[in-house]
Amino acid sequence: MTVANLDVFANAVRFIVDERTLILHKTWEHLELSAAAMAVAIVLALPLGILLGHLHRGSFLAINLSNVGRALPSLAVIAIGIAFLGVGFANVTLALVVLAVPPILTNAYVAVDGVEEDAVEAARGMGMTSWQVIRSVEFPLALPLIFAGIRTATVFVVATATIAAIAGGGGLGDIIVNQASYRIEGVVGAAICVSVLALAADALLGLVQHFLTPAGLRVGSGAFEPDVVTGVSRL
Amino acid sequence: MSDGVLIAQGTGPVIPDFGEGSKCVTENRLFCPDWVRDNWHSVIQPALLQHIKLTLIAVAIGFALAFVAAVVTHRYRLTEKPFGAFSAVVYTIPSLALFQLLVPITGLTVTTAEVALVGYTLLILYRNILAGLRSSPPEVLEAARGMGLTRGQMLRRVELPLALPATFAGLRVAVVSTIALATVAAFVIPQGLGHPIFLALREYFKTEIIVAGGLAIGLALVADGGLVLLERALTPWARARRVA
Numbered sequence: 001m002t003v004a005n006l007d008v009f010a011n012a013v014r015f016i017v018d019e020r021t022l023i024l025h026k027t028w029e030h031l032e033l034s035a036a037a038m039a040v041a042i043v044l045a046l047p048l049g050i051l052l053g054h055l056h057r058g059s060f061l062a063i064n065l066s067n068v069g070r071a072l073p074s075l076a077v078i079a080i081g082i083a084f085l086g087v088g089f090a091n092v093t094l095a096l097v098v099l100a101v102p103p104i105l106t107n108a109y110v111a112v113d114g115v116e117e118d119a120v121e122a123a124r125g126m127g128m129t130s131w132q133v134i135r136s137v138e139f140p141l142a143l144p145l146i147f148a149g150i151r152t153a154t155v156f157v158v159a160t161a162t163i164a165a166i167a168g169g170g171g172l173g174d175i176i177v178n179q180a181s182y183r184i185e186g187v188v189g190a191a192i193c194v195s196v197l198a199l200a201a202d203a204l205l206g207l208v209q210h211f212l213t214p215a216g217l218r219v220g221s222g223a224f225e226p227d228v229v230t231g232v233s234r235l
Numbered sequence: 236m237s238d239g240v241l242i243a244q245g246t247g248p249v250i251p252d253f254g255e256g257s258k259c260v261t262e263n264r265l266f267c268p269d270w271v272r273d274n275w276h277s278v279i280q281p282a283l284l285q286h287i288k289l290t291l292i293a294v295a296i297g298f299a300l301a302f303v304a305a306v307v308t309h310r311y312r313l314t315e316k317p318f319g320a321f322s323a324v325v326y327t328i329p330s331l332a333l334f335q336l337l338v339p340i341t342g343l344t345v346t347t348a349e350v351a352l353v354g355y356t357l358l359i360l361y362r363n364i365l366a367g368l369r370s371s372p373p374e375v376l377e378a379a380r381g382m383g384l385t386r387g388q389m390l391r392r393v394e395l396p397l398a399l400p401a402t403f404a405g406l407r408v409a410v411v412s413t414i415a416l417a418t419v420a421a422f423v424i425p426q427g428l429g430h431p432i433f434l435a436l437r438e439y440f441k442t443e444i445i446v447a448g449g450l451a452i453g454l455a456l457v458a459d460g461g462l463v464l465l466e467r468a469l470t471p472w473a474r475a476r477r478v479a
Contacts, residue, residue: 067407068456068459070411073451073452075419075429075451076415076448076451079432079436079444079447079448080445080452082439082444083265083441083445083448084265155327158327159329163331166436167436176332184336187336188332190332191328191331191332191336194327194329194332195327195329198327199327
């Protein structure tokens, strides 16, 4: 790390402080965009993943979808979304949804599919209906893994939402792609904000996950450890 | 670098160029096959080849470095804990910003793109190779020792082959991530499929967005599928176990 570079970081921090109104405004846009995409993705992917897992069906779809989803270059997806739908908040949100659905769906499927057969048998033996089995047995037991998928998707969406600026989606990316106006201090300052935002979202969700996990299932801490095999992919 | 082939426009302001102006192109319809035909050799194909080259160089260098680092860490039983935390943070840094941050140091060159790309692959590959090396069951290592294998022989004949699945899992993520990041790299250097994507986004020229974007997606999927097939070929014992 050269001295000049340390200077850039000092100036970036100064930029964040001096331009706090701008930063707060863009951060808010960033959060809106990420939250909208995550909300839509969860509504679409979670029930489907849980249902497929409950039925033990569609493993090919559920597992390969995340492999394909992980392989999609975000910039290309967002660009193609623009070609079809034009520029704007809704379209960028849609592109982010496409990227967020696979990890959520796959984790929900794997989690519910992997719930111990004995527990499900016992529940059925007690006379529970399918719906009750899902609600009172499978869902609580699968919750930690389901939540892990949502966390992965959230960190990914928050980081990727930066690219949305190219498509007029707003957010902190507006500053990052506009070095001409904000200079390198602004770019780095906004990048720091994106990183902090992603890490904060992850920590927050980790905390929620901890409290949602049935006490008997709590193992270790909820510290941020991207899965070795899947990794939190790029951007 | 075979830059000469590509793109007259460089980085300056771009004059909209919708080609010869066929009806489809001037109306900017969703997809114009004639534009693709006319511009394949001058725009699309060079960008695709550059993209592949950017990716291969980054993954090759990243793999070599990660491999050595993982073997050393494994051999001398070093911990990789700090590294794990570090890589978690690096993943949250927007690549758009990282590329720009490197420009003052390495300039608007391919090196800038490669340094960032190698950095990202390194993080993925190192963790996966190390996890693979550590995945050998103790009884297997015991048996190998009992047969009189030296440390070096154990590494070559037992631990490395057993690390293949985890290594390939990492390689798949590294390759598709690099293909994705290389499109973003076009924000600072006029190279790869990202370049026509950025230009076309500025002009809002749909055909070019779809062709270049589609090729980037296609490239990632083909590379991912190819690595799955390669892994199957290299780990015949895994298939035997699946069948059994």
